[in-house]
Amino acid sequence: MSTTAERSRVTRMRADASRNRERIVAAAREAFVEHGPEVTFDEIARRAGVGNATVYRHFADRTELIRQVTLEVMNRVVALAESVLDDSPDAFEALRRFVHGAAHEHIGALCSTLDEGCRPLAVELSDQRIRVERALERIMDQGRASGLLRPDVVPGDILIALPQLTRPLPGTACLGLERFFDRHLQLFLDGLRAPARSALPGAGATFADLRPNPQGTTM
Incomplete structure (x- = not known):
């Protein structure tokens, strides 16, 4: 007993x-x-x-806590990227759900913090990074094949835009900016729809361009 x-x-x-x-x-x-x-x-x-x-x-210590936050955020983004195609009526809706969902993980606002946690985590995070890349590539391949997504957009464009669109403006910290996320993300997504209104300058970022480097980490 x-x-x-x-x-x-x-x-x-x-x-x-x-x-x-x-x-x-x-x-x-x-x-x-x-x-x-x-x-x-x-x-x-x-x-x-x-x-x-x-x-x-x-x-x-703080480094270990940042590490755990980093892993939690990355794991949720991975799960989202790998599930949206199954839960959406078409590939563009899947892309929309991924973009909005990942944005609400506050990737832009967390970038500087997560960067500190990610530097010693490059190997540990490599699997999650690859899984996100592959899932996003699959979503966008299906979007292009269905004629819903403009053909000159690449996954790197999404991965660069997400943190930029959710990063706080200088001097504002994060004072309620989340209420504008969905509005601005929708403007961005509308620009990805086919047919394209104009040709994009330059080349899209490759996954290799976004790989971590010794000076820091790219989200």
Whole structure:
């Protein structure tokens, strides 16, 4: 009986610890979006509804917390990219859902923060990066084949535009800019529809152009 009670207690403790960790990561993501990587652990703990010591018990330092936020964001973007074709009536709708969904992960606002976490994570993130690239390529191939997507747009155009369209304006931090995301993203998506109104200058970015380099990380 005592053994059963002890097992039950351990199970509850593990469940509580798992929930606390999830709350800390979610709170850190929100805090990084609003305040950048310099936000204090006190603020993250307050948002998560836990004590400061609980944050340090799960994450020894800021780098480890940034690493976990990075992985969480990338995993959600991967899952989104790989599922939208199955859940959409056509390839352009799949592209629209991916663009809007990825934008609401706040990739633009998180870029500088995630960059700090991604530098030591190049190998760990390479699989997620490749999976996003392949899924986006598949979506756009089907869009072009169906005649819905202009033929001169490449996946690199999407991966460059997403962080740019969701990056806060200088001096505004992130003060409610999310309410404009969908409006501006829709303007961008309308420009991807066939038939094209004009020829695009230059060449689209390749995946090789967007690979991480020793000086930083491209999202």
